[in-house]
Amino acid sequence: MHFVIYLPSGFYAAIAASVVEILQAVNEVNGSEVFTFEFVSKHAHAVSRSAISFNAGTKPAKKADVLILLTGAGAQVTPGIHLLAAEAKQAAPFIKAAQRRGAVIAATCGAPYLLAANGVLDGKRATISWWLKGVVQQQFPAVRWEPSRIIVKQGNIYTSGGGFAGLELITTLLTDLGFAKELKRVRKIMVLPPAREFQSPYEIPATDVNGSFEKQLNKILKDDLDILNLDFLSRQMGMSSRTLSRKFREELDTSPGKWIQEKRIEIVKKLLGETALSISEICYRVGYSDLASFSRLFSVTTGMTPGEFRRETGR
Numbered sequence: 001m002h003f004v005i006y007l008p009s010g011f012y013a014a015i016a017a018s019v020v021e022i023l024q025a026v027n028e029v030n031g032s033e034v035f036t037f038e039f040v041s042k043h044a045h046a047v048s049r050s051a052i053s054f055n056a057g058t059k060p061a062k063k064a065d066v067l068i069l070l071t072g073a074g075a076q077v078t079p080g081i082h083l084l085a086a087e088a089k090q091a092a093p094f095i096k097a098a099q100r101r102g103a104v105i106a107a108t109c110g111a112p113y114l115l116a117a118n119g120v121l122d123g124k125r126a127t128i129s130w131w132l133k134g135v136v137q138q139q140f141p142a143v144r145w146e147p148s149r150i151i152v153k154q155g156n157i158y159t160s161g162g163g164f165a166g167l168e169l170i171t172t173l174l175t176d177l178g179f180a181k182e183l184k185r186v187r188k189i190m191v192l193p194p195a196r197e198f199q200s201p202y203e204i205p206a207t208d209v210n211g212s213f214e215k216q217l218n219k220i221l222k223d224d225l226d227i228l229n230l231d232f233l234s235r236q237m238g239m240s241s242r243t244l245s246r247k248f249r250e251e252l253d254t255s256p257g258k259w260i261q262e263k264r265i266e267i268v269k270k271l272l273g274e275t276a277l278s279i280s281e282i283c284y285r286v287g288y289s290d291l292a293s294f295s296r297l298f299s300v301t302t303g304m305t306p307g308e309f310r311r312e313t314g315r
Helices: 013-030 077-101 112-117 130-139 165-176 180-190 212-220 230-237 241-252 256-274 279-285 291-302 306-312
Strands: 002-006 036-040 045-047 053-055 066-069 104-107 151-154 157-160
Touching: 002 013, 002 077, 013 036, 013 165, 013 180, 066 077, 066 165, 077 104, 077 112, 077 130, 104 112, 104 165, 112 130, 112 157, 151 165, 157 165, 165 180, 212 230, 212 241, 230 241, 230 256, 241 256, 256 279, 256 291, 256 306, 279 291, 279 306, 291 306
Parallel strands: 002 036, 002 066, 066 104, 104 157
Antiparallel strands: 045 053, 151 157
16 A cells, blocks of 8 residues: 655654654554555655655655645644645645545645645535634635544545644554554554544634734633623723624624634633633633533533543643
8 A cells, every 4th residue: 555645845844754654663563565655745855844854756656545645834824824825736736646546635734725725625524723723614614624623534535633633644544444453553662642532622822813803802801701791892892782793793704702702712721721620610700600501512612521621631
């Protein structure tokens, strides 16, 4: 089975190396060369973010059974989107060739953007690095995004979340390909971390707020959110509720209620991860009066119960 690994500009060397080292380890445990691999890139010498150079072909030497797409986009959304848009065009020939062959296609970190931009994910479930979720949900509404999940599989398409979610990607893929036994031993030899299901605990609230309107809103925002509602925001912003609602739609493409809910969930995540407050205390502190309803909302939003989230973040 032949793996073709696409390396864009500024990719993470550690992720590329981890993928091939796991493939090689499975070969060794199996006692035969069940996997072969090659790197492809726009340039013959693909250079990573850390200036480590990988030998790569500009075209695959063999037809791909599995195409793995890496990305060079970091956690800065605005410059990252420009980079991903350019990468989507460069990766298009490799993606189309894999589709024609019926190969498995797997994308990690920001690389699901490359698939979405080429129409591969339309109508399908997918995930992506958490810091890109707002952008892709707006740009590619035909995709059924599930950004709280580490990995999403639909048919022969695999997508995974940020950074070292690539480990979940390759281990899930190898398990599905029938190498669970070898992978179990490789996990022990390489001391691979346990598989994770959600990336919600790793999200960091955005700090690169654009526009004076949202900056004004964030100045009003307090950790104690029990009084935060539309009327309160309207008074603080000096405008009517109707005008404020229109402003939210024009500036942020959302409603005041949804924005308040997102801010409350942000504070809940922070309190769950950084304090010893009970879940019920946190619930009431952020303005929810019913613990069961709050827990359901948190689960729908993050994919985890408050208790599971707290355990994942180590409190």
